Amino acid sequence: MSPLIPNKLVYVLAAMCFVVGRCSAEVNKVETVAGDVYFHEGDLTGKGHCNNGWIVFEDYVLVVDANFPSGAHEVIPKIKALTSKPIRFAFDTHHHGDHAYGNQVWVEQGATPVAHTGVIEEMKKYETGHYGDKPGRWEEAAKDRPDVAASKLKPPTLLFRKDMIFDDGRHRVELLHFGVAHTHGDGFAWLPKERILFSGDACVNGPYNYVGDGDTGEWIKTLEAVKALNPNTICPGHGPRGGPDVLDDQINYFKALRGEVKKLVDARKKPAEVQAAVDALKETLSKQPRIGRYVGSMFAGQVEKVYVEMGGKPFQSAAARRADEQKHAHAHSAALNASRAHSSTAKRAAPVKR
Ligand SMILES: [Zn+2]
Numbered sequence: 571m572s573p574l575i576p577n578k579l580v581y582v583l584a585a586m587c588f589v590v591g592r593c594s595a596e597v598n599k600v601e602t603v604a605g606d607v608y609f610h611e612g613d614l615t616g617k618g619h620c621n622n623g624w625i626v627f628e629d630y631v632l633v634v635d636a637n638f639p640s641g642a643h644e645v646i647p648k649i650k651a652l653t654s655k656p657i658r659f660a661f662d663t664h665h666h667g668d669h670a671y672g673n674q675v676w677v678e679q680g681a682t683p684v685a686h687t688g689v690i691e692e693m694k695k696y697e698t699g700h701y702g703d704k705p706g707r708w709e710e711a712a713k714d715r716p717d718v719a720a721s722k723l724k725p726p727t728l729l730f731r732k733d734m735i736f737d738d739g740r741h742r743v744e745l746l747h748f749g750v751a752h753t754h755g756d757g758f759a760w761l762p763k764e765r766i767l768f769s770g771d772a773c774v775n776g777p778y779n780y781v782g783d784g785d786t787g788e789w790i791k792t793l794e795a796v797k798a799l800n801p802n803t804i805c806p807g808h809g810p811r812g813g814p815d816v817l818d819d820q821i822n823y824f825k826a827l828r829g830e831v832k833k834l835v836d837a838r839k840k841p842a843e844v845q846a847a848v849d850a851l852k853e854t855l856s857k858q859p860r861i862g863r864y865v866g867s868m869f870a871g872q873v874e875k876v877y878v879e880m881g882g883k884p885f886q887s888a889a890a891r892r893a894d895e896q897k898h899a900h901a902h903s904a905a906l907n908a909s910r911a912h913s914s915t916a917k918r919a920a921p922v923k924r
Pocket residue numbers: 664666669752771780898899
């Protein structure tokens with residue numbers, strides 16, 4: 571066998587990897603995205619962790635997403651192994667537990683949690699226990715997460731309405747809000763020099779779209795505004811990093827989902843009929859090569875949410891809706907295992923590009 575073949579193969583596969591744009595380092599491994607810019611894909615299936623990023627400035631470190639407390643403890647030593655500069659800021663891309671419940675851990679490191687003002691508004695809505703009312707999502711999560719039970723909710727204390735800019739001459743990070751998407755307080759970290767976008771859960775790379783706290787119609791508009799930044803690297807809230815096609819695929823998934831549900835609305839289908847159509851819709855969307863990987867265990871909830879946004883009535887039980895919310899923001903792991911295992915086969919078939 572020609573010794574050239576393996577090299578050729580590597581070249582072809584690397585090229586495919588570039589085109590497909592969904593290449594990644596392994597879960598729990600630090601990946602250098604650019605000089606002083608790092609990405610870390612969290613252990614979602616085992617621990618419910620979100621992805622993290624961090625940027626090493628001349629005098630300090632800015633971290634993207636606080637993660638769960640256990641996720642914060644996972645990445646802090648990895649940051650410290652790379653730099654002795656203090657971790658000064660932890661940016662919550664949104665209010666969900668797997669992105670913001672670790673805030674207290676970062677505060678204990680000397681950092682200040684930063685977020686869009688909408689994160690506080692969302693916390694007031696859902697974290698009722700913290701604000702002196704009935705137990706909310708934190709208390710629910712603490713029942714099955716010892717890391718949450720051992721910490722406390724620390725809402726972000728440094729807030730921005732439209733943008734906040736970190737710029738020391740060498741590095742520039744813009745925290746931006748474009749409108750409603752995954753939640754009413756989504757923030758993006760945009761690095762204009764390197765054209766890297768940290769998107770939080772407004773753009774994920776796999777079957778991780780929880781739609782209960784946002785609006786899918788607005789979500790598309792928001793992501794189209796984000797697309798105008800013209801990023802060349804997307805570091806999503808969940809799933810491996812990739813090229814700009816990840817943003818296109820996320821937009822197109824919602825367009826296709828809404829298109830399919832619109833057909834049912836136009837045909838005046840009743841809630842029970844829409845529910846009965848869920849499996850067929852799932853099959854249709856799963857088969858589409860660029861967006862099939864977004865179809866997962868929260869699919870019925872996604873169909874219901876779009877149907878309700880278009881004027882229909884809910885068809886799932888309140889318990890099913892709560893289960894989706896818990897899958898996304900509390901435990902993640904068990905319920906997502908099946909879809910993750912399924913999607914990761916396809917997703918990781920291409921070789922890893924480092
Ligand atoms: Zn989320």
